[in-house]
Amino acid sequence: MSISKGFFVDKVVTEAAQPDGALRRRLLGIGLGGAAVSLLPFLAGRAGATTPGTAPTDSAAATTTTSAPPKRPTDDDVSLLGFAQSVEIAAFRLYEQALANDGFDDNDRAVLATIHDAHQAYASSLSGFLGRQAPNEVNPVYDDVKSSFTGDRSSVLDAAYQLESTAVATHTDILKQLQGTDGAGLLASILIVEARHGTVIAYLNGSTDLDELLVDPEADALTPADA
């Protein structure tokens, strides 16, 4: 810095008038300000809000939280859903047997064909859901009850009624074990309509008994161990 000219000399003197002390204060000020800014997020979190007793905080700890279940099926789910599919395949094949009968009028036939198609759609949807892991097998219940689907109208409707209730019970039982929500949702959408099938079949068969029409009690569930 030149000191050869008076004006600049004055300036130098002015700056020199606040030498070490001013610098210290300045550094202190900057440091304090910086510290304050850096501490703000921390302090703000616990800063002195004066709201008394209305905190939403710790009550949450007492809340039962729902841990998110898996969406996709686990390995065990795949086996269970494969079993459900086998029941559906058996069902639509049994309705094929039933529809081969001559003892039904057009009304019966329209209802049974619709229910047959529904079971076929259920088997297809489970096949699509499981992909290459779908067993595409017929459940042994087919062999067990197929003779009941070839008799007279009333006995076929009885057998169909029993089959629908068995399917509902089986799927409800499987729901107890499924972990993945996607498979559970699909199975729920199937069994809720199969429940309606039973009521319609009971009505077709001339039932006026409320327990029978509402399928109460439900049939026993099939289990993979039975297969």
Added chain:
Amino acid sequence: MNRNDISTERAHLGRRDLFRIGGFTVATAAVISACGEHDRGQVGRVGDVSTTSSLPDAKVTNVTLLRTSSSLQHSIINVYAQVVGNSELLDPKYNDLIQRYIDDHKEHATLFEDLTTKAGGTAWTCSNPKFDDVVVNPVMTRITKGSPATATSKAIPPSDDPRRDILNFANGLESWAGASYQSFVPLLSDPSLRSSSMTVGAREARHAALLAININPDRPGGLVNFTDAVNAEPAAPPTTTIAPTTTAQNIATPGSGGSKSEPAPPQTVIPTVTAIPSQFGSLAAIQIVVGAGDENGTRLKMNLETPSLNSFVYEFMEPSC
């Protein structure tokens, strides 16, 4: 004052000084506020402002869903309690049926209340407040009392066929309840609760199916969805009378409203019901149409939607019944 003095004063109030003062102010405020009363987890506030009350913790838990489940049962029970034994609203031949439904719903409500307690929650033994406000009360009022005149519309009389409306409403309620329990399945984290939910859902679906069989005399139209029936047997479509999907019912008789020179406008078509309406359980809104039409023939249309965030019975809610 000479030039040197001015220069010195400017240096004292310079930009750096302002930063320094600002930093000190912020630091002081932070320290002061940190020293005050506070609760952990609360957002800090600097300054003197009025206190705020925080919203309750609304979490969709298993307990919330179970409380909602029992609330649906109580809402339906309350509707049936208004109509059973009332021959103006319910054909006496259905009294036994509806009484059976009431018994079933009471059983289901108890089941969900027990499950709520087992899950660590407080059982909900009242109806669903949101559903009552938005659906049950408007529907029942429109059926039984109609609607008073307003500045822009004429009064609407009570239903032209209350028995028809009550059965359709009951069918809608049962279908809606079944769909609701189906909708809870992917939300419940415990598989055994999903199974319990669907045990009840299946029963509600059967309630709805039996009502549909009684409401819609067409065969097989009252039993199965017409399109599904035709698709099932494309080579031999059903020859019996099948109700088209939009059968016009209760067309207003000429002269029943409006001026003498103008025929009454047609009343809103009431959707037909079917015992097996679809192949898979649908979660779509269920539309019901009830009551007498207004001056334009428009009846009350109501969409019954499965419960969601605005109609769940959260754990913080207190019963008012």
